[in-house]
Structures are given as C-alpha cells and as structure tokens.
Amino acid sequence: MLVPAFAIILLFQLVGEVISRALHLPLPGPVLGMVGMVVALSMIPKLGEIVTPVAQGLLRYLALMFVPVGVGIVSSLSTIEAHWLAISASLFLSTIAAIGLGALTFVWVARLTGGEADE
Amino acid sequence: MSEPIADAFQIWSYMSQQPLLWLCATLFAYWIGEILFVKAGRNPLVNAVLIAIVLLGVLLHITGTSYETYFDGAQFVHFMLGPVTVCLAIPLQANLLSIRKALIPIMAALVVGSVTSIVVALGVAKLLGADQVLLATIAPKSVTTPVAIGIAEGMGGDTALTAVLVIITGTIGAICVTPLLNLLRVKDWRARGFAVGVVSHGFGTARAFQVNDTAGVFASTGMGLNAVLTAFVAPLVLHLFF
Numbered sequence: 001m002l003v004p005a006f007a008i009i010l011l012f013q014l015v016g017e018v019i020s021r022a023l024h025l026p027l028p029g030p031v032l033g034m035v036g037m038v039v040a041l042s043m044i045p046k047l048g049e050i051v052t053p054v055a056q057g058l059l060r061y062l063a064l065m066f067v068p069v070g071v072g073i074v075s076s077l078s079t080i081e082a083h084w085l086a087i088s089a090s091l092f093l094s095t096i097a098a099i100g101l102g103a104l105t106f107v108w109v110a111r112l113t114g115g116e117a118d119e
Numbered sequence: 120m121s122e123p124i125a126d127a128f129q130i131w132s133y134m135s136q137q138p139l140l141w142l143c144a145t146l147f148a149y150w151i152g153e154i155l156f157v158k159a160g161r162n163p164l165v166n167a168v169l170i171a172i173v174l175l176g177v178l179l180h181i182t183g184t185s186y187e188t189y190f191d192g193a194q195f196v197h198f199m200l201g202p203v204t205v206c207l208a209i210p211l212q213a214n215l216l217s218i219r220k221a222l223i224p225i226m227a228a229l230v231v232g233s234v235t236s237i238v239v240a241l242g243v244a245k246l247l248g249a250d251q252v253l254l255a256t257i258a259p260k261s262v263t264t265p266v267a268i269g270i271a272e273g274m275g276g277d278t279a280l281t282a283v284l285v286i287i288t289g290t291i292g293a294i295c296v297t298p299l300l301n302l303l304r305v306k307d308w309r310a311r312g313f314a315v316g317v318v319s320h321g322f323g324t325a326r327a328f329q330v331n332d333t334a335g336v337f338a339s340t341g342m343g344l345n346a347v348l349t350a351f352v353a354p355l356v357l358h359l360f361f
Contacts, residue, residue, distance in 0.1 A: 009202045016205070026273075026350035028265045030204035031343060037208030038215070048209070055206035058199065063168050063325040064149045065200040068193035069264055070172040070286040071145075072279055074179055075186045079253075079280055086247035090257055091284060094240035095291045095318055096299060098261065102232025102314035102341075103305045110224040110307065 005054035008047070012037045135184060141192025148174040163294050163326060168286070200265065207324075207339045214336040221309055221337075228310065229341065232317035233348045236261045237356045251361055252276060258353040260284040263320040266346040270353055285320065292319025293326035308333040316341025 016036060017029030025032070041048050073080070080087060134140045151174065152167030159165040179189055190197070211218075218225065240261075241254050249257070255276035259267040264285050271281035296315040305311055312334030315323035320342045328335030 006202070009205050012205045012208075013201045026266075026269065027347060028269060030201040030265060031263075031346055033201075033205040034208045034211070034343065037205055038212045041208060041212040042215070048212070051206075052209055055209045058203045058206050059210070059328070061199075062203055062321055062328075064146075064171075065196060065203055066168055066264065066286055066289070066321060067145055067149055067171045067175070068190060068197040069282045070168060071175045071179070071189060071193065072186060073172065073283045073286070074176045076277075076280045076283050079277065080283070083247075083249060083253060086244045086249045086253070087257070087284070089247060090240045090244035090249070091260065091288050092291055093243050094236050094238075095261075095288055096295060097239045098232045098236035098318040099292060099296055099314045100299055100303055101235050102228045102317055103300050103310045104303060105231040106221075106224045106228035106310035106313055107305055107307055109227040110221065110310070113223045 001050055002054060005051045008051055009037075009055070012040070135182065136188060138192035138195070141184075141189045142195050143192075144175060144178060145171070145193045145196050148178075161329065163297060166290055166293060168322070169290055172286070204263070204265075207343065210332075210336045211339055211343070214333075217309070217333070218337070218340055224310070225313060225337075225340065225344070228313055229317055229344050229348060232314055232341070233261070233345050233352060234356070236318050237349070237353055241356060241360050245360055251357075254360060255357060256280050257284060258357055259349055260288045261318050261320065262346050262349045263342055266350065270350055274354055274357055286322070289319045289322025293322045296323065296326065297330070309337045312337035313341040317345045320345070 012033035013030050014033075016031070016033030019025070020027060020029045020032050037051075041051075148171035149167060152170035155170055156162070156165045156167045175189070178184075179186065237258055240257050244254055244257050252275060255274035256271055256278075258274065258276070259270035259281060262270065262285070264282055267281050267285045268278045271278050292315050296311065296319070300311050300314070305314075308331045312327040312331070315327055315334075316338030319326075324335060324338040324342050327338035
C-alpha cells in the first residue's frame with residue numbers, strides 16, 4: 001500500500017499548497033494539508049487504514065528531514081560568529097523560559113478548569 | 120592509460136557534483152547519529168540530528184564542497200518535510216478527543232509559550248546589540264522550518280539564517296525539556312509535550328514521541344498551533360521593539 005498511501009499524502013500537500021497560494025494565507029501548504037487530512041480522516045475511516053502504516057514509518061524519521069537545512073549552518077557561520085553572544089543567549093534563554101512557563105501554564109489552567117490528566 | 124590516482128580524482132570530481140553522493144552521505148550521517156544516540160542509552164544530549172549536521176559540515180569543509188552542491192543531493196530528504204508534516208494528521212486525529220478535552224489549557228499554554236519565546240528572544244538579542252534584520256531573523260525561530268522561513272521573509276529577515284536558528288532552537292528544546300520539566304515537577308505528559316512542541320516544533324515533537332505517545336501528540340498539536348499564532352504575533356512584537 002506504499003504507493004496509494006504516498007499518493008494520498010502528496011495530494012493533501014498539493015491541495016494545501018494551492019489553497020495557501022490562491023488565498024495568500026500565512027500558513028504553508030503542508031500545514032493546511034495536515035488540517036485537511038485531520039478532517040478527511042474523521043469523515044472517511046478507510047483512509048486511515050491506507051495511510052497510517054506509511055505515515056508512522058515516515059514520522060519515525062521526522063528528525064532526519066531537518067538535516068539538510070541544518071547543514072546550511074556552514075554558509076551562515078560568519079553572521080553567527082559576528083553575533084554569537086546575542087544569538088546564543090537569545091535562543092537559550094527564550095527556549096528555557098517559554099518551555100517552562102508554557103508547561104506550568106498548562107498545568108495551572110488544567111487544574112483550574114478541572115481537566116486533570118487521566119492517569 | 121591514465122594513472123589510478125588521476126582516475127580516482129576524476130571519479131571523485133564527477134561524483135561530488137552528483138546528487139547521489141550527498142544524498143547517501145546525509146542518510147549515513149543520520150544513521151551514525153542514531154546509532155550513537157542508542158549506544159548512549161537514548162541520552163538527549165547525544166542528538167542524532169546534531170551529530171549528522173556536524174559530520175556533514177566537517178565533510179563539506181574538508182572536501183571544499185559548497186552548500187549548494189550538497190543541497191542538490193540533500194533536497195530529496197528535505198522534500199520529505201512536506202509529506203511528513205501532512206502525516207502528523209494521523210496521531211493528531213487519533214487523539215482529537217483528548218485534545219478537545221484540554222482545549223482551555225492548550226490555548227492558555229499556547230499564548231504564554233509563544234509570546235514568551237518571541238519576547239524573551241527579541242529582548243535579550245536587542246540588549247546584546249542585535250539590529251533589526253537580526254531580530255526579524257530570530258523572531259520566528261520557534262516555528263517549524265517552512266513556516267519560519269515564510270514569516271522571516273515577510274519581516275525582512277535573513278531566511279537562510281532563520282532556518283539554522285530554527286534547528287538550534289529545536290535542539291536546545293529537545294535536550295533541555297526533560298531535565299527542565301523534571302526540575303519544575305511538571306508530571307502531566309500533555310503539558311510537557313505541548314510546551315516543547317510550541318517552542319521547539321518538529322525537534323521537540325520528535326523528542327516527545329521518544330519519551331511518551333501522549334506527549335508526542337500534544338507536541339505536534341503545539342507545533343501546528345504555534346505555526347499559526349507566530350505568523351500573527353511575531354510582526355506585532357517586532358514592532359514593539361522598533
């Protein structure tokens with residue numbers, strides 16, 4: 001079922017891409033394709049049977065897909081060198097602060113609204 | 120008859136210009152990274168992507184290969200970012216109910232996480248002397264690569280550098296999330312996953328799936344929602360700073 005699954009996944013991306021460009025949306029095609037796929041999966045259960053095995057295989061290698069862009073660091077080394085302190089402090093502090101505050105906010109609001117975790 | 124060394128050189132100069140070589144190198148570099156990650160007991164500090172990037176960076180440097188030549192081959196892997204984003208719909212749809220049940224905490228954590236990430240990043244960078252172009256480059260760094268590039272472009276940032284900062288942010292988040300949230304005693308997998316997805320996009324999501332499935336699903340939800348929110352918030356915050 002590799003080819004049908006792939007064809008369907010690419011079709012959703014393609015439709016997302018067309019909508020994004022036609023309506024000048026700030027969201028890129030793949031994200032719209034993802035939204036469309038969520039809707040389609042809820043309406044057509046058969047679709048999940050075809051797509052799921054291939055999707056899970058691809059998702060296992062999600063991190064690999066970032067390597068080519070990441071290697072681009074070799075052509076940005078001079079800018080990074082010139083501003084290394086501003087860049088590293090900014091990225092490090094904002095990431096730590098935002099993950100910490102985001103997670104705490106989730107827990108606090110979940111407690112307030114009575115929607116604690118199931119386990 | 121040509122010398123064997125001259126032959127080898129000719130083969131190299133041909134292969135190094137072909138997509139096959141660098142596609143192959145990308146897959147092997149990541150494979151090595153994954154082997155080391157597993158050997159290190161799945162320690163988040165031994166990040167497969169980071170290892171692959173360093174290996175390939177060094178290889179390009181030693182062989183004097185340009186990034187453009189490298190990308191000609193690696194683009195086949197890069198292309199898969201689109202389909203794999205669409206595939207995130209599968210875990211998302213499977214957990215639609217638990218996401219719907221946590222809608223209010225999700226929205227609250229989304230706004231706090233997203234705004235904190237942008238404001239702290241721009242505030243610290245400006246204090247340390249970053250100019251407007253650099254701030255526009257940094258602002259969308261918590262968002263998944265294709266969206267971040269679009270946002271940076273719209274604000275006049277350096278898109279190539281944005282892509283790199285996105286990767287670095289993802290790596291920092293993936294490495295720090297477990298010790299950080301243990302320290303803060305956050306035990307709810309939904310909260311842990313969601314926060315790292317909002318701030319560290321696909322990297323955080325990949326890391327969350329390694330630890331716990333619920334965390335992974337909430338991370339991919341956070342990544343998707345923040346892609347939408349940052350597109351609107353980043354230009355507003357940038358205006359506040361200039």
